[in-house]
Amino acid sequence: MFLSKLVITNALMLILFLSMYESKGASNSSGSLSVVNGANINPPLAHQKVNVSVYYDSLCQSCAQFIIRDLKNVFDSNLISIMNLRLVPWAKAYINKTNSSISCQNGPDECELNSLESCALNLWHKVDIQYELINCFEFLAIKGTIKKWKEYCLDPLGLPKELFLNCFNMGNGTQLGKTYIDQIAHLSPSPSFVPWVVVNNQPVGKDYANFAHYVCKAYRGVAVPQVCKSPLK
Known part of the structure; x- marks a missing residue:
């Protein structure tokens, strides 16, 4: 019984980790700063006086x-x-x-x-x-x-x-x-x-x-x- 509970718990933790990873990836892709080949690329400023x-x-x-x-x-x-x-x-x-x-x-x-x-x-x-x-x-x-x-x-x-x-x-x-x-x-x-x-x-x-x-x-x-x-x- 204990082993079954442990397996279920580990499975739930894996699902939670994967959902957090996907959420973080989506956040990074929609942000104002992107990373390509390890380099930060900022979008051009519309008005830099x-x-x-x-x-x-x-x-x-x-x-x-x-x-x-x-x-x-x-x-x-x-x-x-x-x-x-x-x-x-x-x-x-x-x-x-x-x-x-x-x-x-x-x-x-x-x-x-x-x-x-x-x-x-x-x-x-x-x-x-x-x-x-x-x-x-x-x-x-x-x-x-x-x-x-x-x-x-x-x-x-x-x-x-x-x-x-x-x-x-x-x-x-x-x-x-x-x-x-x-x-x-x-x-x-x-x-x-x-x-x-x-x-x-x-x-x-x-x-x-x-x-x-x-x-x-x-x-x-x-x-x-x-x-x-x-x-x-």
């Missing part, structure tokens, strides 16, 4: 021209659809160790504008809003009318003034600046000039005006914008 960081100073002429002209093309050509764009002011500023104040390459006016732009970047996280506001500030800076930023920049975009002014007047922009300066200090290599454009952690150097070429080249997704389909330089 390229990380682009632009380190700049707000009263730098070459930076302003780059932001107004070259970055505008990013939105006009829909290159932004394959980019994670990050704007970082305070590129050439430094913190005084004696009193923890910040000194900017182009003086106190630049520190003030850097603070304004820091508030803009941290209050609104949609890149198109960030760009429109920074673009407006830089355009006024080139014209020498930056003091009119409230009426020319905030009002046309319909952005709440109180929220923005609170950030600026309470010194939050300057505190954010110290965070940016610390991040920039840890870049390798460190920026030797501005604007300093980095594509997927690789600086493009003095060829920054042609950064779209590097973005298209680095892109590995399938949703290729038309601007990347023309012959790359």
Whole structure:
């Protein structure tokens, strides 16, 4: 009797093992990762964006021209659809160790504008809003009318003034600046000039005006914008 029970038990365990093995095999065959000859094969990503960081100073002429002209093309050509764009002011500023104040390459006016732009970047996280506001500030800076930023920049975009002014007047922009300066200090290599454009952690150097070429080249997704389909330089 005991032997009969043992045989029945072993048979049930074998059936259970076979059903588990078949279930596992079916799960593997329907998963997103397949194995062929011992190698993992991942399906192509539908949308793998390229990380682009632009380190700049707000009263730098070459930076302003780059932001107004070259970055505008990013939105006009829909290159932004394959980019994670990050704007970082305070590129050439430094913190005084004696009193923890910040000194900017182009003086106190630049520190003030850097603070304004820091508030803009941290209050609104949609890149198109960030760009429109920074673009407006830089355009006024080139014209020498930056003091009119409230009426020319905030009002046309319909952005709440109180929220923005609170950030600026309470010194939050300057505190954010110290965070940016610390991040920039840890870049390798460190920026030797501005604007300093980095594509997927690789600086493009003095060829920054042609950064779209590097973005298209680095892109590995399938949703290729038309601007990347023309012959790359």
